[in-house]
Amino acid sequence: MKLVWCPETASKAYIDAVTALADRNLEEINVAELVSAMAGGWKAQLIVEAWARDAGAATGVGLRAAAKHGRGRHVCVVPGEQSAAEYVDAMRRAGAAVEAESVVVGEAEEVMRELEGVDLMVVDCRRRDAGRVLREARPGPRGMVVVCKGAGRRRGGAAVALGAGTRVVRSTYLPVGCGVEVLHVGVGNGPSLGGRGGRWIRHVDRDTKEEHVFRRR
Template sequence: MKLVWCPEAASKAFVDAVKALADCDLEDVSVAELVSALTGGWKAQLIVEAWAHDASAAIGIALRAAVGHARGRHVCVVPDKQSATKYVDAMRRAGAPVESESVMTGEAEEVMRELEGLDLMVVDCRRRDAGRILRAARPGPRGMVVVCKGSGRRQDGGAAGVFGAGTRVVRSTYLAIGTGVEVVHVGVGKGPSLGRGRARWIRHVDRCTKEEHVFRRR
């Protein structure tokens, strides 16, 4: 089994997220809209959001708008009760109250151990335990998609170099949205993987000048 992309579901989830965020004056709206399209397009069943205590509620709102298209489950993981309270308050202020059972607190490894079978995960890289969350993630039988928000342009292989041994990273894409977004596709079964620290050649075309640039990412 593997994740199969559905363009129609992605479009519907994106539109619903845009509507849900239209009247919200929040940061990270563009990233949230991207996440909603990925959630709907991959028809994710279990979606985990690793929220940072000073982030906005935009991604949470977008995920709530998208999960209905796949009848999925959205869970937010935070390190402690104080962060949980801040997340619930942020969502409430944005007009999207959440149930207490959809917010999980605790150490990264302990919380992720209870969330087996992830289809999609959004990690705020400003969290000190972001790397531990990535390594502890347990993908579902179809694999999973990981969105690393605020990753910037990393020189160490990005998220592909953070996952634990044995994780098969099929592809990794960096998008210059917000403060930087890296989208990683984790596959299942045997097959090639980007691997830790493996260099890649990336082609980029400047939309304004039409110039083509090829560079090597380590």
């Protein structure tokens, strides 16, 4: 099995996010609309948001708007009770109701262990434990899309932070917001950006800015 892109649900999720975020005085709305389209397009069943304090509610609102298109579940992971209270308050002020079970509190290793089969994960790089969250992520049987927001101009950092043996088959950097790095984590055997043995050629599409990696035989 693998993740299959559906333009129709991506468009619907994007439109729903735009509607939900309209007339809201929130930051990073452009990033929220982007990740909403991704979640909808991949029909993500389990969407994990690793929220950072003071990050606002735009991303959460966008992901919740997208979750229904794949009949998925949106979960926010936070390191402590204070962060959880701040997240719930930010979401409510943005007009989004938050169920208690959709906010998971605890250390990165603990909370990610409970979330088996992640389809799409959005990690705020401002979190001190962002690397640990990435390493502990457990992809679903179709693979996983990882979005690192607030990446600045750093490229490739997320692939390095992922756990040993993780198969990263595609990576791209988008100059949206404060920088967004997107990775596609595959399942099974095959080439990886972090693989050894053999020569890999990196190519960046000038139009889409998407990064492709090819193995030279």
